[in-house]
Amino acid sequence: MVVSSAAPSIDNTVTLKFYDAQGSGTELSADEAKSVIHGNGENDSDTLLDPATMQDLAMHPLYKKGMPGRWQFDIPDRPVAFAVNWPTRRGFSFVVLDDGGAGFRAGRTVVFNYQAAVDAMRRLNAALDARPDYHRSNEWAAAYAAAESNLNLARQAGTDSDRGKYGQLALDSIHLATDTLLAEYGPQYAKSRGTDPQIGVTIDKIDKAAEWSTLAQRVSGSYGWVRIVFDPAVDDEEGRGQPDPEVYRQAVETAKAAGLKILGQPVDSYFANRYTTEGYLTRVRAYVNAFPQIDAWEVGNEVNGCWLDRKTDDQGTCTQQEVPHEDRIINKIEQAARYVHEQRPDAMVVLTLYWQIGTDSPEWSTFNWARANLTPQIRRDIDTVLLSTWVEDAPLGLAFDQVMTTLLDEFPGKKVGLGELGYWLASTSRLYWAFDPLDVASARRELAAYYYSAALGYPRSVGGGYWWDFVDEMPTDPGLQQAVYQVTDQLAN
Template sequence: MNNLKSSLFLLVLLVTVNSVTVCQSNRKMYGVTIDAVNNINNIVTAISNHRYRMTTRIVFDEWMPATNYSVAVNKLDSVCVIMGELLDSYYVNDYTVAQYKARTDEYMGLLGGKVDIWEIGNEVNGEWLGNKDSVLAKINYAYNKARALNYRTALTLYYNKNCWENPQNEMFRWVNANISNDMKQNLDYVLVSYYEDDCNNLQPNWQVVFDSLHVIFPNSNLGIGECGTTNTVRKEEYINRYYRMNITTPRYIGGYFWWYYRQDCVPWTTKPLWGVLEYAIRASVLMNDNYNNELIRDGDY
């Protein structure tokens, strides 16, 4: 009888663990990007008024001390999950390897306890980041530093099918040739930055893109790490297209991280695109059968 009880207990435990794993692997993340923290109170109010807990990606500006972001990070910490972009890709080539390492140490040292996910490299396969070996030295250091501190890591790639300047920088080719096996197995998030305006208005087959990335990064959560447009008349169309995407790839979590959130959605009471974004997220939640307790939030990202 005791053996029967033990067997039943183990069966229930296995079913429970498997159910939790499936639930966690399918959780969705809805993100926005803020490229500056001036007027932080209005930003916090806009983010906190979304129905679902958001993930806010802060772009840490070039040559700015980490102390410039302490107030903003502390205020955002109470209302959202925080992703910290260590340095925008546009400025990576302006930093020596030593300077990038020092910046990593400074930012993770001061803000690490409040930043939930560290974006250790942004659009890393872009031609404009400079010498490949220098880029790899920078992102490898930041990755290893974050791992040593037990921080979550994200790597953002740049999708550039048929719009690269150098074929060696095509996203999949660059990743396969340069990303270490350690990163391929252990990055927490692998995200894709994409701007249709910069790539012949191509609308990729995202299902194929993320299925392919899942083969390379089998243990990583996958999603869109940046999107947006400066074309005012197409912003609503873009928001709806990206935030309502229905991707079935294992470990696909969404993200999206609209680059122009500060400009387009703050203050939330006077910017119509705040409502467009809000209802796109609600539609996505309904479409994917994700209820409030299945969204990524602090502690389970």
């Protein structure tokens, strides 16, 4: 049931009434609502989606109109979902309002917080139905009961203020219940199905190889994977005129000796736009040929980021200057995937997408880009598709299950998982907080515990994780080590 304000909307226009994220029932002015949406910055994230496929249809559709001024969007010639970054007590989420699943078809006035809770509750119940073997904990039961109670109060409310109040409180509890379900079910699913999960970390520094290999093995046990980033600055490719894989020989052999499997990354996304297609392939060939013992190769990293096909300024921001057409990333990954597939048929061929919808233009959105650019040939030569996830730049939150399910649908027959995790690095935007707005270290631990666990609970998922700043952060943070190890422990015991 959808409860609307008495104020009518015209034709195909949806008017949104935003209430505060604290659940006090205070309607926000247009400027106040935008301030919440912006997080710590000035970036808009509102977008219109295809409710079934998460195709990004329109960027920044909101406009202000009326007295008092409220945010509105117009429904195009098809049903649409509305999505935006919005906080709960668990942090920011990519919150999707899809009006019962079918999308908005006619204009009206909508209490944002209430509609968000109604749609999130429907998705939570669908997630439960899809997991009949989930062993429900007392923590989950308490969160779900609070969600039901607040949602019932919102449904029965006689004012939009109370609908906004109890809708937001319900959304808080739905977020907790959803997180608890996915985090608890992931290891249950992987263990009961006998999957081959990966508990991965990323190595971007090769000194102290014995130390990081030992720690990686300790937190990941028999499920341990390391992604080794082969950095052109380290192997002095520019100075030598060609890459020198031997610089990484000790790191690779030490990791293998520790019982770790290796995902090799010849070209990180940061460096991709400086290569021609031939230069990119030269680097891939050099490393694949040098290390036949490596178990998997990442032929493209964060491939839908605008910075791979655009020149970037000194701050790393994409400019309007495109790389030559023949040097676009799709040409690079097509040739690299084919080479690895042919030369190392025993190795896993991996492609990593960057999670983003609403934080850049639709052409770079995760699923838009994949559908427009990944040819049948590329898809045939790839075994696994991973998702790079930086939630302070582009939140997931309540959308995690929807995104993972869409990823599975987009790549039938392929393995999926998370290919990069981290939180609050100096190089990120730090726009959107997760789990704890005041304690970064605590939030980082909760993020690791949640995403490593939740990613395991899907057919064909490898889990992954691949914590990016492993070498700098994890050795000095026992709590972060424990967050990853507890997932390993649940799988093993």
